[in-house]
Amino acid sequence: MKSEVAIVMSTYNGSRYLREQIDSILAQDFKDWDLYIRDDMSSDNTSMILRDYEEKYDNIHVVENNNINLGAKRSFLKLVQFVDAKYYMFSDQDDFWLPNKVSLTLEAMKAAEEESSNMRIPVLVHTNYRIVDSKLAELRTPPASFKSYTDLSSLSINNCITGCTMMINQALKNLVGDVVDADSVGMHDWWFGLIANCFGTVSYLPQVTILYRQHEGNVVGANTGMADSGSGSKMKKILRGIRKNLRYYRKEFKRDSITARQIYYFREHYSEILTDDKKRELDVLYKGLIGGPRAGIALIKELKPQSRNKEVKWVMYYALITK
Known part of the structure; x- marks a missing residue:
């Protein structure tokens, strides 16, 4: 009998923190789960650690990788298609789950479904x-309101969904399907967020459920806007934060950027089931990103995209109207 929750994990040379992460999942106060792990051709002893856990626990399963390195994004997309459950969660190899992570998220999921x-x-x-360091010492915690926006324009430009905190239901999994052009997908969490917005709902739980470890081996690190922009005076930190975000947006507001390509591919991939309103919104977004200042101004006026905080939002607007 399958468990209510399937937890999927993709590993790659993760032996340093892997046992600590898996142990934190085993310590969850909710027990009706199975953990499916696909190793992406590690060269360290990650595979040995995984086999050790698989032998000891009936609810931990190592998924065949067919000797192919897919990268984190494709590996997670493959995993979610491989497993079957009512609900799906996504685990990095190097974080630490608080004991009530699964139960709190599942409660919020069922409340959102009921609503x-x-x-x-x-x-x-x-x-x-x-956010913690390599030894799980606290660095900072984003404020509860930090990731609260759920509108399509904001989600399309600024992914506020961190995959290792995420749960999706079976209805969303069914819509993922075969992502043929994975190169045009930013990350699996970003793609799932667009699906949820266009065809269902995105719900944010401001409670901390995970220690998000930051270290030199992160594939994708935490992004907290203007925060953590180096040493020096407050003004120097602000100026560095502005320059950092302006560089990012100038890079992404182009036709060949992953942000623009993902919007275009999503519009094409789901064209048969998108509503006219969602198609129009995606069209405004795409034109606003790849077009000149007029298109950028139109995007701002019509959709009012938000960002991680007010300062970053105004940097984003400036980048849109000065292309």
Whole structure:
């Protein structure tokens, strides 16, 4: 009998923190889960650690990798298609889950499904996190309101969904399907967020459920806007934060950027089931990103995209109207 929750994990040379992470999942106060792990051709002893856990625990399963390195994004997309459950969670190899992470997220998921009055609509729930160093010492915690926006324009430009805090339901998994052009997908969490917005709902739980470890081996690190922009005076930190975000947006507001390509591919991939309103919104977004200042101004006026905080939002607007 399958468990209510499937937890999927993709590993790659993760032996340093892997046991600590898996042990934190084993310590969850909710027990009706199975953990499926696909190793992406590690060259360290990650595979040995995984086999050790698989032999000891009936609810931990190592998934065949067919001797192929896919990268984190493709590996997670493959995993979610491989497993079957009512709900799906996504685990990095190097974080630490607080004991009530699964139970709190599942409670929020069921509340969101009940509120929608339709168990068959796609739902994505994500939570807050605490950023820690390699030894799990706290660095900072994003404020509860930091990741609260759920509108399509904001999600399309600024992914606020951190995959390792995320749960999706079966209805959303069914819509993922075969992502043929994975190169045009930013990351699996970003793609799932767009699906949830266009066809269902995104729900944010401001409670911290995970210690999000930051170290030199992170594939994708935490992004907290203007925060953590180096040493020096407050003004120097602000100026560095502005320059950092301006460089990012100038890079992404182009036709060949991953942000623009993902919007275009999503519009094409789901064209048969998107509503006219969602198609129009995606068209405004795409034109606003790849076009000149007029298109950028139109995007701002029509959709009012938000960002991680007010300062970053105004940097984003400036980048849109000065292309």
